[in-house]
Amino acid sequence: MSTTNVHSRSAQGPHRWMVPLAVVTAGAMIAIWFPFSALWQQQRVIAQASAALAAVRGEQQALDVQSHQVASTRAQRDLARADYQLVSPGQSLIQVLPGRAANGVWTLRDDPGYQPLARPDTVPVSVTHRVSAPTGGGFLQRLVRTLEFWR
Numbered sequence: 001m002s003t004t005n006v007h008s009r010s011a012q013g014p015h016r017w018m019v020p021l022a023v024v025t026a027g028a029m030i031a032i033w034f035p036f037s038a039l040w041q042q043q044r045v046i047a048q049a050s051a052a053l054a055a056v057r058g059e060q061q062a063l064d065v066q067s068h069q070v071a072s073t074r075a076q077r078d079l080a081r082a083d084y085q086l087v088s089p090g091q092s093l094i095q096v097l098p099g100r101a102a103n104g105v106w107t108l109r110d111d112p113g114y115q116p117l118a119r120p121d122t123v124p125v126s127v128t129h130r131v132s133a134p135t136g137g138g139f140l141q142r143l144v145r146t147l148e149f150w151r
Contacts, residue, residue: 080086087093
């Protein structure tokens with residue numbers, strides 16, 4: 001009988017410490033891994049949100065500076081003239097367009113206003129759509145022909 005007890009005790013010995021060790025290891029993994037993973041992920045999201053907030057604040061500051069720059073009447077008038085080609089009442093806007101420059105230097109000869117007029121018989125004419133004369137018909141047919149663009 002003593003040999004059976006010794007043999008069963010030696011068989012229980014290695015198994016006795018493995019089960020508690022596995023439970024402690026699993027508990028440590030659950031206690032350490034999951035909270036740190038969640039905290040790391042939340043910290044990454046917070047960092048991204050902070051960067052986006054800093055970018056929006058920078059844009060807001062730039063827009064505030066720009067709004068202060070155009071707050072005066074003079075700045076608004078200059079902006080209207082430069083960007084939108086608006087003029088004050090009683091003024092007229094004249095735009096001088098550059099002509100074609102030969103060798104990068106603009107001369108009066110390059111101005112289209114100084115070019116000779118084209119002869120009508122030398123200008124190519126292309127006909128893309130021929131219109132036929134209406135061929136009578138009733139009111140309804142004339143109305144349909146008039147509203148042809150609906151097709």
